[in-house]
Amino acid sequence: MDISRVLEDNPIITAVKDDNELEAALDSESKVIFVLYGNIINILNISKKISNKNKIGFVHIDLIEGLSNKEIAVKFIKEKTTFQGIVTTKSSLIRIAKEVGLSTVFRIFILDSLSLKNANKHISNDCDAVEILPGVIPKVIKSISAKYKKPIIVGGLVETKEEVLQALRAGASCISTSNQKIWDI
Structure with missing residues (x-):
């Protein structure tokens, strides 16, 4: 096969x-x-x-x-x-x-x-x-933020400004990252 x-x-x-x-x-x-x-x-x-x-x-x-x-x-x-x-x-x-x-x-x-x-x-x-x-992070963020009425912190693999914006649009309250390139966005 x-x-x-x-x-x-x-x-x-x-x-x-x-x-x-x-x-x-x-x-x-x-x-x-x-x-x-x-x-x-x-x-x-x-x-x-x-x-x-x-x-x-x-x-x-x-x-x-x-x-x-x-x-x-x-x-x-x-x-x-x-x-x-x-x-x-x-x-x-x-x-x-x-x-x-x-x-x-x-x-x-x-x-x-x-x-x-x-x-x-x-x-x-x-x-x-x-x-x-996971396969689709924004979808996961949206699902969790809809289920739990608490702040959602998103971390891991967020590397660009666009990824930060996507996460926030999906329902994240904030981003946790070790990537210094996006610390000052």
């Missing part, structure tokens, strides 16, 4: 956290499903439901109850399920998955400039794709 082509042809990936969401994803137009739940008892059935609908399934292996962060867990996914690939935050599992013929997505969380710097050290050349979280 050419994952680059699959992702290019399918810009919307459904990510599911329970059986109800899985059923909705199976009925959606999306061809790619990221499974973010399950256990060693039900994961085979989940994978079969996806493949029976001719969809491409990736399992976030770190989130499956009863599986460890070891080579045997990756081999289990390859040999006992119909998943096409894995999602993981563990670079060691990426290498193993590639060896057994699974496609791989390396998931990283970018919380601030330090985590961005550290992410660059951990992104493996072996992975097929990188998933970066």
